[in-house]
Amino acid sequence: MERVATTGPVVDAVLMADGHKGYSMPVGGVVAYDEAVSPVGVGVDIGCGCLAVRTELTYSDLVQLAGEDKTSIKPLVNRIYKSIAFGMGRTNPDPVDSPLFDDPRWEAIPAPVRGSLRNLARQQLGTVGGGNHFVDLLVEESPEGKVWVACHFGSRGFGFKVAHGFLGLHAGLGWEDAVREDMDAPPVVFSLRSSIGQDYWQAMSLAIDYAYAGREYVVGQVLRLLGNPKVLLTVHNNHNDARKEVHNGQEVVVVRKGATPLFPGQLGFVGGSMGDISVIVRGLDTEENELTIRPTVHGAGRVMSRTKAAGKRKKIDGRWMRVGGEVDWEAVRRSLWERGIVVKGGGADEAPAVYRPLSQVLGAYTDSFEVLCTLRPVAVMMAPENEFDPYKD
Template structure:
């Protein structure tokens, strides 16, 4: 259903024509729409897109990685606590990197092997599980228990940072793993007349919240959001313990989710796909790339004039990262899976990626060319394009980056 009377699409930064056509297509069905400065092409709805609906939810807008998001913990330790000279600090950080890689599970379909894995989390008793077909429920809950607190692959990570004062922060990025993926793909299928678990193309599926299907999706989406929060906090706090540190502050947000919010006196379902909520004073953690600074931001307080209007038009949203400028295949190239033969060479070489990381002083475990800093925009430029709608509270310099290995495929990534 088209909305010719809908407000114009609020667009931050510059984008290619395909991304702009995608957000325009979304806006033709939504009541309001916006595009953040880190936007790029996604499935149906662009990454960095925001769309608001009256009493409807877009399943493909939320995406297959329901509740993907970022969490950061400010600790009570500093770089100075790690040693008295640079070599000692570096050796300590190498040990920490190895400990993270050994203690946290990365990659496709992994299960949490830790003795303290949160398999008895209260979310497993939530009545929303009843919305999963009875014959599928046990297997899905078993998978969810096994994967809670695993990070996955793709652009998902565990990082250690130092801010401008030398204070250490732990940052993580991932979502609801196989549980959220199964919920999303099943409702995309059922919205096209198929059954739970059947394959279906990623097409727009708008569900009325008052319909049985919309009701069940909304409750399972929220359960997947709780699941993602629990997993990120478990991982981040585990790394804080590995540091022998204490938690001072937690900054935590989804960026693939749907919220019921009030805007301009109206209750709207706001879908953010690769966009972070940023109401005035609300904090968020935004990563750059494995070789760039990250930031802690907040929605600008006391904004007036054009800045306040931009906040309103953005539905109080901001970027979730720097935004890709190069596809995974373009960056890493394409190989024949069975033989490893190079079909198309990549545009980024291992030497180029590691030279960048050495210059920045980053210790990397895992990772691949498709996540190299060269494939992302520079975060300061993206933040500047948000027109003053957010304020930077802390700049976080990456010390350690831990990701899945370069050949690890992850179907659950955002």
């Protein structure tokens, strides 16, 4: 983070309490630039974020909707899971149309690859990637006990290719040439006064809107399977993006890599691990909030690498498998089931033990926000274990 703070026209830089190592810039890093943007700061999952909606349903309503023995929501979770395309490189079996595919910002992408990239975006709109991306059902800790539907993912293969394409152009390579990824490389910074900076900004903003549209589609799909209940509150924001904002009287470009924007009065969803709480927070107009450039954490933060948790990836009998990990995934699944949490997909690299407790991370902030609602998971849906990721989601 010290290197990031001294590379390019940096006005200010901070690191969130859930921060951990990322490519060039830490996940949980926030940087304000003067007329510049960092594509490695925004990251390859442009526009990654969370959408959460509070419904009129209660847990007992979910049990009724599940049918069968009227004691478990597992049949309902199975139906939801089958209706959504989870996993790496997956396409939507029911392609979604969107005005985004006719957006003039596509002109910022080089003509030779524009058609194929637009086709990929069409195919993947409304799909959920792998890694820590999820669709959850949660119940709030309140007398009403309302059910929330939440999801977490970004711009899929489209955003990945935009990020790598512009990094390739910056390196003097072609759009589709491989760019060597170095965790400790200084961040690439584009001036917004340059043509590549302007083109990246247009493509990045298109990928952000694409991510929003995908999350809205997925949550809408879940709500339809829940009988289209009334939505009482919607909380939707990115935690991987760049935007022009005014701080201390100066317009700056704020790059947030794994940090939830939280201006005074703004609502945010912060998710914990699959066995932990999530929260709805509201920003406060305080010195602490201002000093941190108006963000907060975006999650609990990893404390164990995927390889350490799940093992090294090897191809066995034609399938990618992880072997030698420290986490007993089957024991984790049993424990979560005993706690009333239905898990579909996921794996050892997303087990609760690989993350900090969310309450511990939130406790690092005493005056930036208030917690409006605490949510506990009752269903967690993620990509199946041991899938190869061609887009590195």
